[in-house]
Amino acid sequence: MSIADNLKQYKSEVESDGVKLIAVSKTQTNEAILEAYNAGQRIFGENHVQELVDKHAELPNDIEWHMIGHLQTNKVKYIAPFVSLIHGVDSLKLLQEINKQAAKNKRIIDCLIQVYIAEEDTKFGLGFDEVIELLRSEEYESLNNIRIVGLMAIATNTKNEKQITIEFKELQVLFDGIKASFFPNDENFKEISTGMSADYKLAIEEGSTMVRIGSGIFGKRVIKHFKANITAN
Numbered sequence: 001m002s003i004a005d006n007l008k009q010y011k012s013e014v015e016s017d018g019v020k021l022i023a024v025s026k027t028q029t030n031e032a033i034l035e036a037y038n039a040g041q042r043i044f045g046e047n048h049v050q051e052l053v054d055k056h057a058e059l060p061n062d063i064e065w066h067m068i069g070h071l072q073t074n075k076v077k078y079i080a081p082f083v084s085l086i087h088g089v090d091s092l093k094l095l096q097e098i099n100k101q102a103a104k105n106k107r108i109i110d111c112l113i114q115v116y117i118a119e120e121d122t123k124f125g126l127g128f129d130e131v132i133e134l135l136r137s138e139e140y141e142s143l144n145n146i147r148i149v150g151l152m153a154i155a156t157n158t159k160n161e162k163q164i165t166i167e168f169k170e171l172q173v174l175f176d177g178i179k180a181s182f183f184p185n186d187e188n189f190k191e192i193s194t195g196m197s198a199d200y201k202l203a204i205e206e207g208s209t210m211v212r213i214g215s216g217i218f219g220k221r222v223i224k225h226f227k228a229n230i231t232a233n
Helices: 003-017 030-038 049-058 073-079 092-104 128-136 161-182 200-205
Strands: 020-024 043-046 064-067 085-089 109-114 146-152 191-193 210-213
Touching (some): 003 020, 003 030, 003 210, 043 049, 049 073, 073 092, 085 092, 092 109, 092 146, 146 161, 161 191, 161 200, 191 210, 200 210
Parallel strands (some): 020 210, 043 064, 064 085, 085 109
16 A cells, blocks of 8 residues: 555544554655655654754655654754654753753743653663652753653563553553642643554553554655764764
8 A cells, every 4th residue: 555545544543532643754755754744644753863854854844743762962952943742851961951952942842751661671761750750850840941741652562462551551650640740730741652553552542642653654664874964063
């Protein structure tokens, strides 16, 4: 099937439940992204800063770009002028840098706190206690140019659906507790970004409001090398 056909199928499954579909366009060509765009998709996720910067400059300006990969503090300044949502905030230091660059651009940047839920050492994220500690800190209270709108997590890469479901359930419990304790009257704190091609249905069942689908929409990834124009000045 074409990208447009794949997208239509996912949209019918996902958006009927009120869940946002993020088309993961990393390593995909501009032509492939435009095919999805012309089929009605407006939210795209990238995980490399240089690639994100290049695509933002070359593609329609009404695209909502999400940074879904691990973000280094010295790269924040390159996406701060335009990024719509940063998914993987996994430290106070990164949050402070986002705040700094958002202020320079006279913006408030929406962020998700990345929570570690997987039984894998390769995943990033804060532990449950660390999330609460961050939100209680005076340093966090002083940040005026970021807005925490929810939580993000990646489940263990396993075929054990029971384990994945438990991990998603635990995240939902954490979300509910944080909502009640820190954001009881904040309508912006509403997002749970979990679920990818292999586990998005389980994620939606356990409260996900955003799912990230890449190969299911675009097919096999295209390996494209982006020029390393970005330097840490």
